[in-house]
Amino acid sequence: MSHDPVLVVHGGAWAMPDEMVDAHIRGVNNAMAAGWRVLERGGSAVDAVEEAVVVMEDDETFDAGRGSFLNRDGKVQLDALIMDGATLRAGGVGCVERLRNPVRAARKILSESSHVYFVAEGAERFAAEHGIPLCKNEDLVIPREVERLRKYQLRSSNGGNDLFAPTISHDTVGAVALDRDGNIAAATSTGGTLNKDPGRLGDSSLIGCGCYADNLSAAASTTGWGEPIMKLVLAKWTADRIAAGNLPEWAAQEAMNHLKQRVDGHGGIIVIDAQGQVGIAYNTPRMAWGYKSVNKQESGVERNS
Numbered sequence: 001m002s003h004d005p006v007l008v009v010h011g012g013a014w015a016m017p018d019e020m021v022d023a024h025i026r027g028v029n030n031a032m033a034a035g036w037r038v039l040e041r042g043g044s045a046v047d048a049v050e051e052a053v054v055v056m057e058d059d060e061t062f063d064a065g066r067g068s069f070l071n072r073d074g075k076v077q078l079d080a081l082i083m084d085g086a087t088l089r090a091g092g093v094g095c096v097e098r099l100r101n102p103v104r105a106a107r108k109i110l111s112e113s114s115h116v117y118f119v120a121e122g123a124e125r126f127a128a129e130h131g132i133p134l135c136k137n138e139d140l141v142i143p144r145e146v147e148r149l150r151k152y153q154l155r156s157s158n159g160g161n162d163l164f165a166p167t168i169s170h171d172t173v174g175a176v177a178l179d180r181d182g183n184i185a186a187a188t189s190t191g192g193t194l195n196k197d198p199g200r201l202g203d204s205s206l207i208g209c210g211c212y213a214d215n216l217s218a219a220a221s222t223t224g225w226g227e228p229i230m231k232l233v234l235a236k237w238t239a240d241r242i243a244a245g246n247l248p249e250w251a252a253q254e255a256m257n258h259l260k261q262r263v264d265g266h267g268g269i270i271v272i273d274a275q276g277q278v279g280i281a282y283n284t285p286r287m288a289w290g291y292k293s294v295n296k297q298e299s300g301v302e303r304n305s
């Protein structure tokens with residue numbers, strides 16, 4: 001039986017200022033176009049989420065790939081995960097510094113490795129051995145982010161920062177999809193949080209935290225302040241509620257309530273089940289999101305915008 005494909009993407013949840021809205025909407029629309037090209041010709045959900053995420057990694061609007069936030073040492077350090085709900089195969093990379101598209105390396109791990117997760121130099125070596133070119137870390141650093149880090153560190157030395165306020169941007173990217181064969185998949189990619197300690201890994205690339213996919217429950221991708229999300233294993237928490245018979249829309253909203261109430265966290269989530277029912281929720285003022293099905297396409301930074 002052929003299913004009608006569905007694709008949902010996000011480009012971060014935070015108090016996005018008005019002047020950044022257009023760039024975010026353009027970015028998620030471009031990502032949807034790339035993912036949709038895969039789905040409409042009968043390609044897999046895994047391929048679709050990979051292509052959608054690559055587009056946002058290449059877009060400097062987002063905290064993924066080139067243009068990501070810098071860590072305390074002024075370096076870009078990237079994390080990504082991709083997961084296939086049909087097989088539960090997954091591929092993750094953490095703390096990579098020389099990959100333009102960490103989701104491509106994660107995908108190679110999913111498809112070609114018996115392991116699930118590689119970090120740092122070993123992840124880069126795996127990628128290079130599987131045909132992915134390495135870049136220099138400087139190639140991923142842009143002047144806007146050098147300036148952002150400089151200002152942040154200056155303010156910190158005066159005791160004036162709250163890194164985890166919802167006004168601090170969270171521009172992590174992610175996608176979830178249902179393909180014609182009825183399989184679902186998810187992918188998430190991030191540069192993590194501004195001024196993070198070198199070696200810090202967030203939720204985004206951890207299975208069940210920032211990303212999860214199982215045909216029997218749901219595929220989910222999160223964004224937001226990573227430490228609270230990790231503690232709740234939030235993507236899996238949400239998928240479990242859907243497996244228990246709840247609608248994705250309800251489960252996504254409940255996940256945001258749980259995040260706030262249990263650990264005072266903030267962020268956003270997109271989720272899809274194998275029937276193509278979706279949930280899109282956030283507890284920050286805005287989240288960049290996009291939705292596409294056979295007869296509907298929507299995107300925005302607020303849910304009813």
Ligand code: ASP
Nearest residue numbers: 170172192202223224226
């Ligand atoms: N969740 C990401 C992290 O903590 C950041 C984000 O979503 O913006 O690494």
